[in-house]
Amino acid sequence: MLSNVRVVLVGTSHPGNIGSTARAMKTMGLSNLYLAEPRTEPDGQSIALAAGASNILKNLTKVDSLEEAIADCSLVIATSARSRTLDWPMLDPRQAGEKLALESIKGPVAIVFGRENHGLSNEELQKCTYHVAIPANPEYSSLNLAQAVQIICYETRVAHLALHDAPAPEEEYPLAEDLERFFVHLESTLSNTGFVIKNHPGQVMTKLRRLYSRARIEAQEMNILRGILTSIDKKIDKK
Numbered sequence: 509m510l511s512n513v514r515v516v517l518v519g520t521s522h523p524g525n526i527g528s529t530a531r532a533m534k535t536m537g538l539s540n541l542y543l544a545e546p547r548t549e550p551d552g553q554s555i556a557l558a559a560g561a562s563n564i565l566k567n568l569t570k571v572d573s574l575e576e577a578i579a580d581c582s583l584v585i586a587t588s589a590r591s592r593t594l595d596w597p598m599l600d601p602r603q604a605g606e607k608l609a610l611e612s613i614k615g616p617v618a619i620v621f622g623r624e625n626h627g628l629s630n631e632e633l634q635k636c637t638y639h640v641a642i643p644a645n646p647e648y649s650s651l652n653l654a655q656a657v658q659i660i661c662y663e664t665r666v667a668h669l670a671l672h673d674a675p676a677p678e679e680e681y682p683l684a685e686d687l688e689r690f691f692v693h694l695e696s697t698l699s700n701t702g703f704v705i706k707n708h709p710g711q712v713m714t715k716l717r718r719l720y721s722r723a724r725i726e727a728q729e730m731n732i733l734r735g736i737l738t739s740i741d742k743k744i745d746k747k
Contacts, residue, residue, distance in 0.1 A: 605663025
């Protein structure tokens, strides 16, 4: 199950952080590391700081974007320390670990960590199901990347060990790439009806993304919604 838990580092710029992340993962039994649009490559420093976890570095997957890293995941949790203008469904580390452990029974899930200097962009955060914030000391909340990875991986392992022989969840959730297609379809239909104005879209789609993330629609529900949009599209085409 833990092999289905994917750690995704976005835009990492320090090779030492990649090695330290590999070490943090291996101590908790995780092995699936993705680098999305990295600004550096693993090197000798990475191997040294991995301290026996160099096999994770050897087998890591490098991709060009966050979208590519999470495309086949049904659950994506993003780490975020900053306050945002538009709040997203939030978890604490324990809740995040529980969801990652449980849903990894059925297939790939991902925990996403942002750039060392400014984390994840708002656009990237909006592609994730939930956000998680580590409740560090507000007077000194300076966690480095590997420390943050260690905390979430620890909570995931604890939750995994507590599951024993738990059955797989009955709910089927859409993969990230399918959910993204739904949002593209939704925006297209709303634009064609005039509800969304292409030149002045405002925050409509962002708020709709938040709504569906909060509701956590299942795969069948998404298929029904796609069917509704298709029926609207056909009516528009006839006119």
